[in-house]
Amino acid sequence: MEIVNVNKENFKEEVINSQIPVLADFNADWCGPCRMLRPVLDELASEHNDFKIVSINVDDEDELAREYFVSSIPCLVLFKNGEEVNRSVGLKPKDEIESMLGGN
Amino acid sequence: MYDVIIVGAGPAGLTSAIYAVRAMKKVLVLEKLNYGGQIINTLNIENYPASPNVSGFDFATKLYNQAKDLGAIVKFENVIQIKNGNIKSVITSKNTYEAKSIILATGSQNRKLGLENEDNFSSKGVSYCATCDGAFYKGKDVAVVGGGNTALEDALYLADIAKNVYLIHRRDEFRGDAATFNNLKSKDNVKFIYNSNVTKLIGDDKLEAIEITNNDGNKENILVSGLFVAVGRIPLNDSFNELIKLDSAGYIKACEDCHTNIPGIFVAGDIRSKDVRQLVTAVSDGAVAATSAIKFINEK
Numbered sequence: 183m184e185i186v187n188v189n190k191e192n193f194k195e196e197v198i199n200s201q202i203p204v205l206a207d208f209n210a211d212w213c214g215p216c217r218m219l220r221p222v223l224d225e226l227a228s229e230h231n232d233f234k235i236v237s238i239n240v241d242d243e244d245e246l247a248r249e250y251f252v253s254s255i256p257c258l259v260l261f262k263n264g265e266e267v268n269r270s271v272g273l274k275p276k277d278e279i280e281s282m283l284g285g286n
Numbered sequence: 287m288y289d290v291i292i293v294g295a296g297p298a299g300l301t302s303a304i305y306a307v308r309a310m311k312k313v314l315v316l317e318k319l320n321y322g323g324q325i326i327n328t329l330n331i332e333n334y335p336a337s338p339n340v341s342g343f344d345f346a347t348k349l350y351n352q353a354k355d356l357g358a359i360v361k362f363e364n365v366i367q368i369k370n371g372n373i374k375s376v377i378t379s380k381n382t383y384e385a386k387s388i389i390l391a392t393g394s395q396n397r398k399l400g401l402e403n404e405d406n407f408s409s410k411g412v413s414y415c416a417t418c419d420g421a422f423y424k425g426k427d428v429a430v431v432g433g434g435n436t437a438l439e440d441a442l443y444l445a446d447i448a449k450n451v452y453l454i455h456r457r458d459e460f461r462g463d464a465a466t467f468n469n470l471k472s473k474d475n476v477k478f479i480y481n482s483n484v485t486k487l488i489g490d491d492k493l494e495a496i497e498i499t500n501n502d503g504n505k506e507n508i509l510v511s512g513l514f515v516a517v518g519r520i521p522l523n524d525s526f527n528e529l530i531k532l533d534s535a536g537y538i539k540a541c542e543d544c545h546t547n548i549p550g551i552f553v554a555g556d557i558r559s560k561d562v563r564q565l566v567t568a569v570s571d572g573a574v575a576a577t578s579a580i581k582f583i584n585e586k
Contacts (some may be wrong), residue, residue, distance in 0.1 A: 214326035214343035271409035
């Protein structure tokens with residue numbers, strides 16, 4: 183599944199109401215570690231259909247960033263049934279992100 | 287069997303890879319996380335000769351591609367142990383590799399304050415990188431803790447973004463650069479708090495205040511949304527701290543030729559004991575360490 187860009191308008195539909203777990207990637211263009219993480223997330227997204235990955239640009243979507251208390255990026259927040267169940271901050275290797283997804 | 291195994295794909299490690307492959311050596315670079323090292327956190331590199339305003343990410347990506355295109359092999363595996371011998375071994379979490387020589391370019395990482403709930407507030411008010419996270423604190427009150435150049439530079443950067451910046455230092459004067467300090471003193475919204483430590487992080491879902499304790503034991507709470515920690519760095523020496531001679535702070539001692547106390551094992555970049563840790567000194571170590579390693583292999 184390809185990574186979907188999410189904003190305030192489609193957040194509820196794409197994340198809260200999703201039938202499968204959602205990994206939300208809070209990022210920004212100016213953030214080097216975020217740019218480093220993106221190809222890893224693209225890889226994960228293409229390999230898995232049991233969850234989806236969405237991208238949230240914190241500069242454009244500062245309300246969403248505030249609502250979920252994101253103050254360091256890259257920040258990955260895992261949602262299940264609309265609720266945050268796990269969170270990872272900073273650049274992480276692929277297997278660590280996979281285990282974060284599998285461990286829930 | 288490789289001619290050279292390089293541990294760490296930051297600027298020092300990747301530069302040494304370029305020099306070694308250009309000398310026709312078989313080179314493996316092992317990296318636990320991302321190529322580029324800490325330079326990827328720098329938005330714009332402003333002091334690298336002849337390349338003003340290149341972003342840390344772009345610099346790292348160009349360097350990585352250059353090393354790979356020239357023939358270096360890069361694998362993303364965490365090195366657990368280095369073993370000496372006529373043939374040296376590098377043990378990762380997945381494999382064991384053998385080499386005639388090794389270059390250690392593992393770098394360092396941010397030191398934490400060591401407070402009990404520090405990790406819980408990571409991404410919820412506690413940050414280790416002002417230029418990365420400063421933008422989240424526009425018009426808010428923040429604190430910086432530390433006494434070196436990084437703390438001063440962080441405070442200066444944040445002074446233009448945040449409402450008030452409290453700069454907390456455990457001593458009564460700063461170690462950092464005098465020019466930066468003078469610049470900071472001219473900012474009306476920067477408040478200096480000397481002889482004090484941050485002793486508690488307070489807040490429910492996110493950071494709301496910090497408790498500071500001064501050297502007389504007096505405690506005070508300061509309301510801040512963000513705390514930027516700049517209390518130094520720790521060397522990443524786990525895989526070789528029993529093999530290689532280190533200085534008292536845990537960095538590798540080496541002379542001008544970047545040779546460690548073990549024949550055939552070299553050091554480059556921030557993990558080397560030195561006064562100036564900059565991108566330009568990291569890449570220069572990379573060139574020197576590779577050249578020394580090549581000489582060592584050829585003379586054997």
